[in-house]
Amino acid sequence: MALSSTSARHGVIPAIQTVIRMMQRPVGEIVPGKDLVASQEPTPTVVGNDQVLLQRLYLSLDPAMRGWMRDIPSYMPPVQVGAVMRGYTISQVVVAADGSQSGRFQVGDIVVDNSMVGGWDQYAVVPAKKCSKLPMLDNNIPMTAHLSVLGLTGMTAYFGLMKVGKPQPGETILVSAAAGATGSVVAQIAKNVVGCKVVGIAGGPQKCQWLLDQVGCDAVIDYKLANGDGRKFQKQLQQALKQVDSKGYDIFFDNVGGFILNETLRRLNLRGRVVLCGAISGYNVEDQRSTQVVPPTNYMALISLRAKIEGFIVTDYVREYKEAKRQMAEWIAQGKIKYKEDVREGLEQAPEHLKSLFNGGNTGKLIVKVGEPMTGTTMHRSKL
Ligand SMILES: NC(=O)c1ccc[n+]([C@@H]2O[C@H](COP(=O)([O-])OP(=O)(O)OC[C@H]3O[C@@H](n4cnc5c(N)ncnc54)[C@H](OP(=O)(O)O)[C@@H]3O)[C@@H](O)[C@H]2O)c1
Structure with missing residues (x-):
C-alpha cells in the first residue's frame, strides 16, 4: 500500500520526519552529533502486506543501548553503523495494511513495538507480528508505565x-x-x-x-x-x-x-x-x-x-x-509500589538525554516523548 502524505485514512502524516542514526561507534562517552546524529528524512510511505506504519509516542532510554553500540555480539546483535538507533517504543498504528497479521490492528491502536529495528524515529514501517497491543489496565496507570514499571x-x-x-x-x-x-x-x-x-x-x-x-x-x-x-x-x-x-x-x-x-x-x-x-x-x-x-x-x-x-x-x-x-x-x-518516570521532550535531544543515565542525571525511568497520539482516534487496547 503506497501513501501520499495526505492520503492516509487517519489524517496527515508529515512527508519529512526526524530520525537518529548511529553514524560511528562511540569511544568512551557517547558524543551527540557525532556518534548519534539527527537527520531529516522522508517518512516511509510504502506499507506492505502484514506490515503496519507506526508513529512513535514514547522512546525508552536504557543503559543497554551503550552495549548495543559496541561491535560485540551480546544477547542482541550490535546496531550497525549508519542504522537507525535501536530502542523500545510505545507507538500508535497509523496505517495497517492488508494481511492476517496486520488485520489484528486498527488505526489508533497503541502498541509496543518488539521488532528491535529502529525506534529512534518518528515513523516506521514494521512487521505487524512484532507488535503487541498495549494492555488496558483497570486503574489509572499511564501508557508510559509500559516502558517503566510494567516494562x-x-x-x-x-x-x-x-x-x-x-x-x-x-x-x-x-x-x-x-x-x-x-x-x-x-x-x-x-x-x-x-x-x-x-x-x-x-x-x-x-x-x-x-x-x-x-x-x-x-x-x-x-x-x-x-x-x-x-x-x-x-x-x-x-x-x-x-x-x-x-x-x-x-x-x-x-x-x-x-x-x-x-x-x-x-x-x-x-x-x-x-x-x-x-x-x-x-x-x-x-x-x-x-x-x-x-x-x-x-x-x-x-x-x-x-x-x-x-x-x-x-x-x-x-x-x-x-x-x-x-x-x-x-x-x-495496593500502594506497595510507586514509580517515578523522568520524561523528556523531543527525539532530537535523545542522544543528550541518554547521557543522563551515565552521569546520574535521571531519577526513575528515563523516557523521551516523541509524539502525541492522534486526535479523534480511539486508543484501542487489549486486556492485561
Ligand atoms: N540484566 C538485565 O536483563 C537488565 C535489564 C535492564 C537493565 N539492566 C541494567 O540495570 C541497570 C539499571 O538500569 P536502569 O535502566 O534502571 O537505569 P537507571 O538505574 O534508571 O539509571 C542508571 C543509574 O546508574 C547510576 N550510575 C551511572 N553511572 C554510575 C557509576 N559510575 N557508579 C555508580 N552508579 C552509576 C546513576 O545513578 P546515581 O546518580 O545513583 O549514580 C544512574 O541514574 C543497568 O546496569 C542496566 O544495564 C539489566
Missing part, C-alpha cells in the same frame, strides 16, 4: 529479585543505582512485598533523601561521598548496616559493578546472593582490562561464605511477563 525495567526488577535473589522476609538487601528505574522498584518489592530491610546506594544527597522519604529504604549510602576510597565506603556500609541492625547483608542487587561491587563483597552474610543485573560503571570503558574498571578482587570472600554470584537477562523470562505484569499492577493498586 523492561519493572520486569528486570521483578525477575532479578524474585527468581535470582530469592529474598526471604527479614533478610537485608543492598541495592545499587537504587534511585534508578530498576533499583527503585527492587527496593520497594523487597521492602513492601517481601518484608526485607533495604539499604539503597545512590549518588548525591537528593537521591538519598528521596530513597528514604519516597521509596522507603531503611538506610542509604551516598557512594559519591567515598569518592572511590574503599575505606570510606566500608565505613558508610558499616554505618548503614548498623542502622538496619545487621552485621552483613543477604542479597546485593547490583546495577553498577566496579568499585561498589568489590567493596560490598566484604560484607556478605553466610549463603548470601549477589544478583548481577548490570555494571553501568564500566559501560563507557572501551578496554575492560584497563585500570578504569575495578575488578572484584574480594571474590574470595564468597568461598567461605558459601555465597553465590549470578547474572541474568530479563528476556529469559519473557513467557512469564504477563503474570508478572498482572502482579505488579496489583501491587501498584
Whole structure:
C-alpha cells in the first residue's frame, strides 16, 4: 500500500520526519552529533502486506543501548553503523495494511513495538507480528508505565529479585543505582512485598533523601561521598548496616559493578546472593582490562561464605511477563509500589538525554516523548 502524505485514512502524516542514526561507534562517552546524529528524512510511505506504519509516542532510554553500540555480539546483535538507533517504543498504528497479521490492528491502536529495528524515529514501517497491543489496565496507570514499571525495567526488577535473589522476609538487601528505574522498584518489592530491610546506594544527597522519604529504604549510602576510597565506603556500609541492625547483608542487587561491587563483597552474610543485573560503571570503558574498571578482587570472600554470584537477562523470562505484569499492577493498586518516570521532550535531544543515565542525571525511568497520539482516534487496547 503506497501513501501520499495526505492520503492516509487517519489524517496527515508529515512527508519529512526526524530520525537518529548511529553514524560511528562511540569511544568512551557517547558524543551527540557525532556518534548519534539527527537527520531529516522522508517518512516511509510504502506499507506492505502484514506490515503496519507506526508513529512513535514514547522512546525508552536504557543503559543497554551503550552495549548495543559496541561491535560485540551480546544477547542482541550490535546496531550497525549508519542504522537507525535501536530502542523500545510505545507507538500508535497509523496505517495497517492488508494481511492476517496486520488485520489484528486498527488505526489508533497503541502498541509496543518488539521488532528491535529502529525506534529512534518518528515513523516506521514494521512487521505487524512484532507488535503487541498495549494492555488496558483497570486503574489509572499511564501508557508510559509500559516502558517503566510494567516494562523492561519493572520486569528486570521483578525477575532479578524474585527468581535470582530469592529474598526471604527479614533478610537485608543492598541495592545499587537504587534511585534508578530498576533499583527503585527492587527496593520497594523487597521492602513492601517481601518484608526485607533495604539499604539503597545512590549518588548525591537528593537521591538519598528521596530513597528514604519516597521509596522507603531503611538506610542509604551516598557512594559519591567515598569518592572511590574503599575505606570510606566500608565505613558508610558499616554505618548503614548498623542502622538496619545487621552485621552483613543477604542479597546485593547490583546495577553498577566496579568499585561498589568489590567493596560490598566484604560484607556478605553466610549463603548470601549477589544478583548481577548490570555494571553501568564500566559501560563507557572501551578496554575492560584497563585500570578504569575495578575488578572484584574480594571474590574470595564468597568461598567461605558459601555465597553465590549470578547474572541474568530479563528476556529469559519473557513467557512469564504477563503474570508478572498482572502482579505488579496489583501491587501498584495496593500502594506497595510507586514509580517515578523522568520524561523528556523531543527525539532530537535523545542522544543528550541518554547521557543522563551515565552521569546520574535521571531519577526513575528515563523516557523521551516523541509524539502525541492522534486526535479523534480511539486508543484501542487489549486486556492485561
Ligand atoms: N540484566 C538485565 O536483563 C537488565 C535489564 C535492564 C537493565 N539492566 C541494567 O540495570 C541497570 C539499571 O538500569 P536502569 O535502566 O534502571 O537505569 P537507571 O538505574 O534508571 O539509571 C542508571 C543509574 O546508574 C547510576 N550510575 C551511572 N553511572 C554510575 C557509576 N559510575 N557508579 C555508580 N552508579 C552509576 C546513576 O545513578 P546515581 O546518580 O545513583 O549514580 C544512574 O541514574 C543497568 O546496569 C542496566 O544495564 C539489566
